[in-house]
Amino acid sequence: MHPQAESTRTGFLDRWFSTWFEPVPIHGLVLFRVVLGVLIAYLIVDKYIGLKLLEEYYIRPGFNFNYYGFSWVKPLPGNGMYYVFWGMFAAALGVAAGFCYRFSAFALWLTWTYIFLCEKAVYQNHHYLVLLLTFWMIFIPAHKLFSIDVLFRKNLRSTTAPAWSLWTIRLLIAIPYVYGSFAKMNPDWLTAQPVWVWMNRGGIATMMPDSFKTIPVAYFISYYGLLFDLLVVPALFWGRTRLLACVCILAFHLTNTMIFRIGIFPPLMISATLLFFPKDFIPNALAAWRKEKKFDWSILWRTEHITVPDSVVAAPFRPSQKLLIFALILFFGFQFLFPFRHFLYAGNPAWNGRGDIFAWRMMLDDKIGQVMFELRDFKQMRVMQVRTLDPNKPLHLNKVQQFSMLRLPDMILQYAHFIEDGYVKSQGGKVTPEDVKVFAVVGISLNARPYKLLLNPEVDLTEVQRTLMESNDWVFPTEEASEAYLKESGYQLFNMGQEEEKK
Numbered sequence: 001m002h003p004q005a006e007s008t009r010t011g012f013l014d015r016w017f018s019t020w021f022e023p024v025p026i027h028g029l030v031l032f033r034v035v036l037g038v039l040i041a042y043l044i045v046d047k048y049i050g051l052k053l054l055e056e057y058y059i060r061p062g063f064n065f066n067y068y069g070f071s072w073v074k075p076l077p078g079n080g081m082y083y084v085f086w087g088m089f090a091a092a093l094g095v096a097a098g099f100c101y102r103f104s105a106f107a108l109w110l111t112w113t114y115i116f117l118c119e120k121a122v123y124q125n126h127h128y129l130v131l132l133l134t135f136w137m138i139f140i141p142a143h144k145l146f147s148i149d150v151l152f153r154k155n156l157r158s159t160t161a162p163a164w165s166l167w168t169i170r171l172l173i174a175i176p177y178v179y180g181s182f183a184k185m186n187p188d189w190l191t192a193q194p195v196w197v198w199m200n201r202g203g204i205a206t207m208m209p210d211s212f213k214t215i216p217v218a219y220f221i222s223y224y225g226l227l228f229d230l231l232v233v234p235a236l237f238w239g240r241t242r243l244l245a246c247v248c249i250l251a252f253h254l255t256n257t258m259i260f261r262i263g264i265f266p267p268l269m270i271s272a273t274l275l276f277f278p279k280d281f282i283p284n285a286l287a288a289w290r291k292e293k294k295f296d297w298s299i300l301w302r303t304e305h306i307t308v309p310d311s312v313v314a315a316p317f318r319p320s321q322k323l324l325i326f327a328l329i330l331f332f333g334f335q336f337l338f339p340f341r342h343f344l345y346a347g348n349p350a351w352n353g354r355g356d357i358f359a360w361r362m363m364l365d366d367k368i369g370q371v372m373f374e375l376r377d378f379k380q381m382r383v384m385q386v387r388t389l390d391p392n393k394p395l396h397l398n399k400v401q402q403f404s405m406l407r408l409p410d411m412i413l414q415y416a417h418f419i420e421d422g423y424v425k426s427q428g429g430k431v432t433p434e435d436v437k438v439f440a441v442v443g444i445s446l447n448a449r450p451y452k453l454l455l456n457p458e459v460d461l462t463e464v465q466r467t468l469m470e471s472n473d474w475v476f477p478t479e480e481a482s483e484a485y486l487k488e489s490g491y492q493l494f495n496m497g498q499e500e501e502k503k
Contacts, residue, residue: 012308014312015308015309015312016308017317017325018312018314019163019306019308020162020163020164020167020325020328021162021163021164021321022162022163023160023161023162023163024160024161024162024163024165024166024279025159025160025161025279025280025282025283026141026142026144026145026158026159026160026161026165027145027159027282027283027286028166028274028275028277028279028281028282029140029141029142029161029165029166029169029275030098030142030145030146030147031271031274031282032142032169032271032272032275033095033096033098033137033142033143034096034146035267035268035271035272036092036095036096036130036133036134036137036268037092037093037094037095037096037097037108038092038093038096039264039267039268040088040089040092040095040108040112040130040264041089041092041093041096042264043263043264044085044086044088044089044092045089047263048085049085054081054082054085056398056400057119057121057122057398057400058075058081058115058118058119059075059081060398061119061396061397061398061401062396062397063396063397063401063415063418064118064119064120064121065119065120065121065401065404065411065414065415066117066118066119066120066414067117067120068410068466068467068468069468070117073114073117073118074118075118075119084111084114084115085111085115087107087111088107088108088111088112088115090104090107091104091105091107091108091111092108094107094108095108095137097147097148098142098143098146098147098148098149098150099147099148099149100149101142101143101147101149102138102143105134105137105138106138108134108137109131109134109135109137109138112130112131112134113131113134113135116128116131119401120404120408120411121397121400121401121404121405121411122400122404123357123404124262124263124265125176125360125361125362126176126262126263126264126265126268128357128358129172129176129265130264130268132172132335133169133172136168136169136172140161140165140168140169141158141161141162141165142161142165143156144156144157144158144161145157145158145159159283164324164328166275166279168328169272169275170275170276171332171335172335173269173272173275173276174233175335175336175360176269176360176362177229177230177232177233178229178230178233179339179359179360180229180360180361180362181226181227181228181229181230182339183339183359183360183361183362183364184222184225184226184229184364185226186348186350186364188350188364188365188446188447189222189226189364189365190222190226192215192218192219192221192222193447193448194222194363194364194365194366194447195218195221195222195225196215196218196448197366197447197448198366199212199213199217199218199221200213201366201448204259207258207259228248228252231245232245232248232249233276235248236273236276237276237303237304238303239300239301239302239303239304240301240303242276242277242300242301243300243301245273246273249269249270249273250270253265253266253267253269253270254266260363277299277300277304278299278302278303278304279304280299281299281300284296284299338358338359339358339359339360340359341355341359342354342355342356342359343355344469345477346477346478347476347477347478347481348477348478348479349361350364350365350367350446351444351446351454351476351477351478351479352409352454352475352476352477352478353407353408353409353410354409354475354477356407356408357408365446365447366446366447366448367406367407367444367445367446367447368406368444368445369406369442369443369444369445369451369454370387370388370389370442370443371387371388371402371405371406371412371440371441371442372385372386372387372440372441372442373385373386373387373415373416373419373438373439373440374438374439374440374441375419375420375423375436375437375438376436376437376438376439377423377427377431377435377436378435378436378437379430379431379432379435380427380430380431380435384423386419388402388403388405389402395415396418397415406442406444406454409442409454409455409474409475410466412440412442412455412461413461413464413466414466416438416440416461416462417438417461417462419438420433420436420438420462421433423436424436433462436462437460437462437463438460438461438462439457439458439459439460439461440455440457440461441453441455441457441493442454442455443493446479449479451493452476452479452482452483452486452493453476453482453485453486453491453493454475454476454482455474455475455476456473456474456475456476456485457491459473459474461474
């Protein structure tokens with residue numbers, strides 16, 4: 001059969017896949033392209049260059065934490081990281097302006113991903129979201145309207161894009177909301193414990209009058225956050241609740257901006273709200289602004305219906321379309337399942353950190369504590385102790401790195417190996433790695449509960465190797481397991497929490 005010959009698709013999947021390639025107005029994607037590029041460029045100039053976060057995170061620390069499988073990714077020496085950030089700045093502006101768009105989008109994703117992998121301690125869910133968004137922007141034809149590329153290539157201009165382009169961004173924006181609500185369905189959040197702590201010891205405490213610092217208010221904030229994340233996406237798609245959802249989104253993200261100062265995430269999510277309006281909303285608004293026709297106000301509360309026709313007469317799927325269908329199913333199948341990987345581990349991910357990242361577990365708990373490393377040189381009979389937040393013996397880490405270790409035991413393990421390697425090298429051949437052991441006493445207070453041990457203090461961390469599926473023989477999976485160990489062993493925690501409480 002000739003590849004361009006028309007055929008009738010009657011199978012449900014074939015008909016459904018056909019709707020992925022139907023043309024939709026491109027205007028929302030163009031707007032998102034501009035907003036994403038401008039926000040990343042602003043973030044680089046304002047935060048990383050202006051506030052010197054580039055130096056704080058990637059130049060000054062004597063050690064950088066890495067992700068499993070990416071230990072080979074290191075910050076560049078000298079001025080190298082400045083070149084990377086200014087390259088990312090240029091790429092972000094290129095994306096916003098639609099200049100050499102495909103190359104700019106690839107360069108933006110590549111530099112963002114490189115920066116993301118250079119330091120695990122500064123992981124944020126919205127950094128991961130931007131990584132995913134910039135990846136798909138490479139393939140989305142968002143440069144075919146209102147771009148510099150169109151000025152030089154007139155035949156590139158188009159007012160439509162395939163439907164999968166729009167739905168890809170919609171799904172990526174929806175995932176943090178929906179999975180954020182799933183993550184909040186845990187006993188601590190449902191009893192308002194984290195919010196109660198923040199109201200009395202955190203960003204909310206400085207913004208809220210004392211008369212509001214009550215248990216009923218804590219419960220209201222907790223359940224409002226859970227229900228907002230759970231319902232906001234379907235509310236955006238349903239015409240009757242869309243405007244109310246927009247008001248709630250504005251209130252939610254503006255409040256987060258004032259209290260937590262979480263960078264470009266709030267304006268990005270607010271602007272992305274427009275993508276959930278019916279696909280002809282922005283073209284309609286532009287036509288009204290140009291006085292070409294009156295604005296159709298009903299579009300604001302109209303529900304966009306998705307229908308799969310009984311049959312589709314079309315050419316067979318091209319190989320590139322089949323590849324795209326497979327890639328979309330694989331990519332989003334992974335995104336839907338991977339956040340649930342914490343069920344593969346024993347215990348509570350809020351406590352043991354396993355499955356905590358890449359799972360949209362945003363602002364779920366209050367976790368403070370301290371780490372005491374003890375290196376024992378059995379050949380020279382020496383003992384060396386270093387701890388986090390010690391003003392007299394500062395670590396090779398900034399404060400963000402030291403606080404982040406409390407969330408992820410894998411980072412404590414990495415630093416224990418760094419201590420061992422550094423000590424062996426400093427001894428000039430007098431000792432070998434077999435002569436040295438490193439132990440860690442990690443005291444953690446989760447949601448203002450009493451301090452407990454996160455790791456088994458009797459385990460030599462130099463003998464523990466990083467693996468993809470970590471075992472629990474050196475990490476207490478739950479607070480109850482830690483408490484049982486303390487009672488059985490009679491172990492006494494050193495005095496912790498003083499530095500955190502002073503901050």
